[in-house]
Amino acid sequence: MAALHSFRFHPSIFLCLVASFCFSRTCFGSKAKHSNLTTFGTRWSWAGATWYGSPDGAGSDGMECGACGYGNAVSQPPFSSMVTGIGPSLYKSGKECGACYKIKCTKRMHPSCSGKPVRVIITDFCPGGPCATDSAHFDLSGTAFGAMAKAGEEVAFRDAGVLKIRYARVACDYSGRTIAFHVDPGSNSNYFAAVIEYEEGDGDLAGVSLKEASMGPEEWRSMQQSWGAVWKLDAGSEMQPPFSIRLTSQYSRETIVAKNVIPENWKPGSTYRSLVNYL
Template sequence: MTSSSSSSTCCCFLLFLFCFFCFDSGEAFAVFDPHWHPATATWYGSADGDGSDGGACGYGTLVDVKPLRARVGAVSPVLFKGGEGCGACYKVRCLDPAICSRRAVTVIITDECPGGYCAAGHTHFDLSGAAFGRMAVAGEAGQLRDRGEISVIFRRTPCKYPGKNIAFHVNEGSTNFWLSLLVEFEGDDGDIGSMHIKQANSMRWLEMKHVWGASWCIIGGPLQGPFSVKLTTLTTRRTLSARDVIPRNWSPKATYTSRLNFL
C-alpha cells in the first residue's frame, strides 16, 4: 500500500470515529466509564433487605419493587450532585479476594448519605444490605457485612430497564399554577440535566426548574394540558421528547408513562 492510500485510509477511519462520537444530543453514545475509581462502601437497613423506603431522590415506594428493589444505594454529595445524580447507575465491586467476588453489583442512586462516611469530598456508597452482600463470594455475604466499611472500586454504567419506558409522576401539591414532575425509569444515563414542558396548542418549550432529587417544577398559569415533556440528560446531553404524555385531565399523585426511553 502506498503512503497516499495509507493516509487516505487513516483519514477515513478518523472521520468514522468523529462521526460516531459526535452525533447530535439525541444520538449521543451511551454513558459508560471504562475506568474503575476508588471509593468506600457501607450498608444500611436489614442484612438481606432492599434498603430504606423513599430517599432524597423522591422515588418513594418505587425503591421497594423491581426493577429498583435491592439495587438502591445512597451516595456522598460528590456523586449525589445536589440531586442531579439521582437515577444514575454504577457498578461497585469490593477488593479483598479472600471474601469478595470478582462480580460487581449494579446499583441505582436513590438517596444521599450526608456526614460521617459520606462527608463532602469523600466518594462513598451506602448500599442496601442485599446489594452489599452480593459483592461477596458464595456463602460469605454475612462475613462481608460484618466488616462494616470496606474499600471498593466503582464505575459508571448505563441504566437498563427492560420493558419500561420513561414515566412522569405528578408530585403531590401540583396545581394549574405550580406543576412538579418526578422522572422514573430513565434508561441509559439515568440522570437529568434539564427539563422543558410544552402546553396544549403551543409551540414554545418552557424551562422547568430543578426542585430537589429527581423532581422538577414550573410556575406559571394557568397551565393547560395536555403537556409534552422534553428532558436532557446531565452526562451525555441526549434529549427525548414525549408528546402529550400528561393528559388534559391530569391529577396530582398520578404517574403517566411515555412510549419512549433511551436505548
C-alpha cells in the same frame, strides 16, 4: 448490621414525610422518539462503602423512599433494592439521582468478597460520617452490599464496617421500560411537579421542559430541579393540558420528547408512562 448505621440520621425519612411518592399507576403515552444509548468506559476508581437499613432491604427502612424521591419503587423491579445512597462528591445536590454504577470489592479487602461487579442506582443521599470525608462513598442498601459477597457469606460480609471498593460509572439499562412521570401530590393547575424515572443511558437529566397544549411548536417552559429527581414548574397561572415534556440527558445531551404524556384529566399523585426512552 454494621454499627455505623445505628446513629446516622438519614434525610430520606424527613423527605418522605414531606412528600409521599407512593402513587397509583396510570398509563399514557405518545409516539416514540429515541436517542442513542450513552455508554461509559469502565474506568475503575476507589471508594468507601457501608450499608444501611435492613440486611435484605432497599436502604431507607419502612417507607423506603430516599432523598431522590423514587418512593417505594426502589424495592420493586427494575430497581429491585439494588440501590445506594451516595456521598456529596457524587450526589451533586441531587443532579446524579438515577445514575448507574458498577461496584465490586476485592478478596484482599475481605475474605467473603466475591470479586464480581454488581450494578447499583443512586436513589439516596448520605450526608455525614465517611460519606462526607471519603473522596467517594457508597452507602448501599443491605441487598446491594450483600450482593458483593460470596454466596452464603453475606452475613459475615455485612459485618465488614467501612469497606474499600472499586466503582465505575456505567450506562443504565431498564430492560425496555419507558420513562415514567410520578406527579407530585401537591401539583395543581398552576403548579406542576413530578419525579422522573427509568432514563436509559445516562440515567440522569441536565434539563427538563414542559409544553402546554396552547403553546406553539417551538415554545417550551423550562422546569427547575426541585430536589432529587423531582422537577417542577411554578407557572403562576392556570396551565392548559395535555402537557408534553422534553428531556435532555446529562452527559450525552441527547433530547427526547414525551408528547402529550400528561393528559387533560391528569390527577396529582398519579403516574403516567411515556412511550419514549434513550436508546
